[in-house]
Amino acid sequence: MKENKLNMKRGAAVLFIIFALLFFVLFARFSFIQITGKADGHSLKNEALQKYLRTDTLEAKRGTIYDRNGSVIAEDATSFTIAAILDPEMTTDPDNPQHVVDPEKTAEVLSKYIDMEKEDIEKQLRKEGVFQVEFGRYGRDLSSKVKNQIEEENLPGIIFMRDSKRFYPNGKFASHLIGFTQELEEKKGDSIVKKTVGRMGIEKVYEDYLRGENGKVQYKSDLWGYLLEDKQQMVQDPDNGDHIYLTIDSKIQTFLEDALNEVDKQYNPEKAFAIVADAKTGKILAMGQRPSFHPDTRVGLGENWQNDLVEYSFEPGSTMKIFTIASAIEEGVFDPDETFESGTYKIGDTVIRDHNNGEGWGRITYLEGVQRSSNVAMANLLDKMGPDVFKQYLKDFRFGQKTGIELPNEAKGQILYNWPVEQVTSSFGQGTTVTALQMVQAATAIANDGKMMRPFIVDKVVDDKTNEAIIDQKPEQVGEPISKETAEKAREILETVTSSDVGTGQIYQIQGYEVLGKTGTAQMPDPNGGYLQGSGNYIYSFLGMAPADNPELIVYTAVAKPQLEGEAGSAPVSKIFNSVMRNSLQYLNVQQEEMPTMETVSLEDYEGEKVEKTVEALEKNGVIPVVLGDGKEISEQLPKPDTALLEGEKVLLKTDGEMTMPDMEGWSLRDTIKAADLMGLKLSYSGEGYVVNQNIEQGRKVKEGQKLIVKLVQQKERVLRNDDQTEEEQPGEGQSAEEQEETSEEDEQSEETSEERESQEEQDA
Structure with a gap:
């Protein structure tokens, strides 16, 4: 009995010593940590700071590209991405739900604001086992106006994430010169960092000036990440990108x-x-x-x-x-x-x-x-x-x-x-x-x-x-x-x-x-x-x-x-x-050349007058006399007397001799019809615009009732013909080919009756 008690005392003593040693070790460890603030080589103060210290990125604004007058060509604009929270656990107050409670109604409303079918939106909103969903490219790059309109609908569970988007207000405007930007994702540690990079043109060449450097804000929070009331913040402001002024107007x-x-x-x-x-x-x-x-x-x-x-x-x-x-x-x-x-x-x-x-x-x-x-x-x-x-x-x-x-x-x-x-x-x-x-x-x-x-x-x-x-x-x-x-x-x-x-x-x-x-x-x-x-x-x-x-x-x-x-x-x-x-x-207000003013001339009655005298008088007044025939006196004229003419217009003078054909190249259809009527010719023409070809050669004598055929082309085409050729060069061995002028396909027109010619003349007049 005494021996058992003695053994018990020895056992108790051993246990006491063991526990005393453990307590001493724990006390020494605690004292060491308390005095040094370190455990296993790590600073506990820093560990605690990292646990409750939050860091958010303050995104730098990319520089703006202007034209030479300060008009914006490319700039950063605030945009938003829409998302929907599906997890019911986010709602703690049933009267104020924080998740999507009615997928059908929510899809119907959202389809009015984003370019996505109601059925596809609802399909996203009915996904199971996910915390939140987004809507791909249809839900990105939303303007502030669209965001505000959706918020006014008071849809539970709909949230917005703020973003920055490169905006080109002029659309397709010197696009290869200006270029564009692209958002890339870069992994830094455990986080994904987004950055915008220029991919073409000025956006690419001047990337170092335009991009800027992001800033950050650090603050202490509670266990759930909320900012403490006695908060201390450290803010490093972003360094926004520099601005570029182009010579473009x-x-x-x-x-x-x-x-x-x-x-x-x-x-x-x-x-x-x-x-x-x-x-x-x-x-x-x-x-x-x-x-x-x-x-x-x-x-x-x-x-x-x-x-x-x-x-x-x-x-x-x-x-x-x-x-x-x-x-x-x-x-x-x-x-x-x-x-x-x-x-x-x-x-x-x-x-x-x-x-x-x-x-x-x-x-x-x-x-x-x-x-x-x-x-x-x-x-x-x-x-x-x-x-x-x-x-x-x-x-x-x-x-x-x-x-x-x-x-x-x-x-x-x-x-x-x-x-x-x-x-x-x-x-x-x-x-x-x-x-x-x-x-x-x-x-x-x-x-x-x-x-x-x-x-x-x-x-x-x-x-x-x-x-x-x-x-x-x-x-x-x-x-x-x-x-x-x-x-x-x-x-x-x-x-x-x-x-x-x-x-x-x-x-x-x-x-x-x-x-x-x-x-x-x-x-x-x-x-x-x-x-x-x-x-x-x-x-x-x-x-x-x-x-x-x-x-x-x-x-x-x-x-x-x-x-x-x-x-x-x-x-x-x-x-x-x-x-x-x-x-x-x-x-640019570059002064135009002074254009000569055109004066009008009142046409006199020249019937019975000598041809030479009449031609001299008309030329002196700045109009162009066209003599029809080889006679010595004027028998008829067009336009008629007292008609007001502009300088440079034609006056047709029929003489009392045999009729001869004038050179009509460059004549308008109106003048051609007048000449044909005066000479009693039957006129046929193809095309429209100004005369480039006539079937009766200049100076040849003509008889009343003879057929006159002319070809007309538009003014631009006539200007380009240059002796029925264009500036285009013939492709040849070792040489360029200046473009070959192709005359318009001729629209063959039926022979005009005298009534049709009169109608045309009235239209031209």
């Missing part, structure tokens, strides 16, 4: 976009692009192309990722003749009055032909050669200069080199100049390739008295905080390939391309302004080698400047493979150039 860009839309709709070309530049500074005021895309939705982007004005190099055709002419003037070898034999030029086994199948126009002056866009004229000028000299001019005009504009993937083109035939074809724009931007840069030397200006698109970059310019672009001269005197002479010569009766650019005349420039048509390369064949496989273009005496604007326009229905290739090009140039000059 939104008004001029709108003119350009509208013109491109019209041509794209009417002619459905493979490509169409245009660029407008300040002739004195090189500032790009507008640039656009088709196909294009909407930067908000990216619809259409798959058709063409490339900025054609910067990245696409092509053979320019006869617009290159501008720089051949300027080079020849600078070298002193261009004499506008010197003559040459047009038609063909032989180099080795290759024959260079003028665009009218090599027929030419006989022996003509070099000035007329420029006006008619003669390839042979350019080949002769190359001979006079020497190929090495002209190659240096091509380099001086900076062809084959990048312009250095602030846009990605700029092409530099290629001067193809290895063989004699390549040297000749380069003089009229075949073989050698360029970009539209290079053509505009080179044209500034012509417009700006020899000083060639680098094209640029970014005016300045402004710091978001200080509002001071980080980058401030100034016009930069990059060369002086020709002298002031040469530039002036070149402008005078190129103005005649649009104003001369034989000029190929008459269609590009603009009322109130003199235009100088050069048309161009080039065959498009075949991917399998050589060139594509057929009338539609060309790139048609025009490089023009206005006003001619002191150009303010340069506009370069090109249309590739338009679907033409009896029209010339210059038709779609002129629709872009003419409207953009005219509207832009008027918008």
